[in-house]
Amino acid sequence: MSVKMSSLVWEACLRPEQKYILLALADTADDNGYCVYRRGEEITISALAIKTGMSERTIQRQIAELLDQDTGLLELTKEAVHHSPRQYRIRGDKLASLNTIICGLRPTNCIDRN
Numbered sequence: 001m002s003v004k005m006s007s008l009v010w011e012a013c014l015r016p017e018q019k020y021i022l023l024a025l026a027d028t029a030d031d032n033g034y035c036v037y038r039r040g041e042e043i044t045i046s047a048l049a050i051k052t053g054m055s056e057r058t059i060q061r062q063i064a065e066l067l068d069q070d071t072g073l074l075e076l077t078k079e080a081v082h083h084s085p086r087q088y089r090i091r092g093d094k095l096a097s098l099n100t101i102i103c104g105l106r107p108t109n110c111i112d113r114n
Contacts, residue, residue, distance in 0.1 A: 001026070001027050001028070001029070002026055002029045002030055002031045002033075004031045004092070005026040005029045005031065005033055005090050005092060006023060006026040006027075008090075008092050008095040008096055009022040009023050009026050009090070009095060010023070011095075012073075012095045012098045013098060014073075014098075015062075017052075017054060017058060017062050018062050018065065018066060018073075020052045020054070021048060021052060021054075021059060021062050021063065021066070022066070022073070022074070022090060022095075024043070024048055024051045024052055025043060025048075025074075025088060025090055026090060027051075028043055029089075029090055032089070032092070033075075033089045033090035033091060033092045034077065034087075034089045035077075035087055035088050035089065035090070043085060043088075044085040045059050045060060045063075045085075071094070072091055072094055073090070073091050073094050073095060073098070074088050074089070074090060074091065075088065075089040075090075075091055076088060077089050
């Protein structure tokens with residue numbers, strides 16, 4: 001677990017679903033944002049759904065948005081092969097500079113740091 005990545009996620013102005021998914025991924029990430037997979041701890045869509053309490057479809061939609069080239073808060077580092085899941089990297093550099101929510105709205109709990 002990377003405290004650095006978790007802290008960046010906590011401080012970012014994101015929709016709650018995206019924040020929760022990134023926090024679940026940060027649980028397995030190193031300080032560079034790479035999700036480190038250990039046997040039995042693979043982060044699959046179903047594992048993320050169980051961990052976050054969201055539906056698998058919601059996880060899929062939110063990950064697709066996080067992977068979007070415009071936002072790029074999440075990077076696909078390895079496609080799924082056979083029975084191994086996709087692997088991701090949390091873009092800490094993008095999270096650090098994020099000051100508005102992805103869709104152009106600011107959540108009420110975001111503090112204006114200017």
